Amino acid sequence: MLKKVQAALLAATAVAGIAVSAAPAQASDCKVAGLPVICEFTVAGWKFDDGVRQEFAISTDTAMYTRWTDGNGNWGGWQSMGGSWTGPAHLGKYQPDSRALDVSARGTDGEMWHNQRSIGGSWSGWWK
Template identity: 45%
Template structure:
């Protein structure tokens, strides 16, 4: 069952994915919730069915950074998800499995990469997506 869900999510990610990269010379930085991020890539935000909000941004080190709301409604500290990204971390969801979603970003190699969250909040780790062409 896990493999079927993962395959469905991966297919949806690849089918609907376009990520725009910003030229390096245009880089400016924004402060969000105590973290510093590349403004041109914007923050990505999702709200889970239980009301938990989660934000993702590309930091000055080009890693994806995330934070989420805790049970009292406050925000956690920023946590690095690693990588070296040259686009926003786009969120791709599946309506059938609302707690499952993937982040997709363009890597330093020019290819798209994904890191997917399961129903329990665990992440798969970054993996290279197949060439969609």
């Protein structure tokens, strides 16, 4: 009987550990350019060949946000890209041109989701 109780306690501890590790740590006092972000997740940045810069951050509401510079280097406001993320944004090219950008993040379902920016600047929408 004692072994069954120990096994049940071990299983409950393991499940509790998974549930805690899946939830992002949130700190309401971290802000990047006015956006409340999850401190443990870094802000990802990208510089296009034309000099425009773009940043991606996970806010405390767990949605991804982005902002970018205009032709003079001035930052615009944050725009929501939606979703519910358990980790930081990852960036990479999916074509040789730097304007073809792939943004990915781990969703609450544990899967990696992607949103791709075309050379023309439109976004694909989230897919896995």
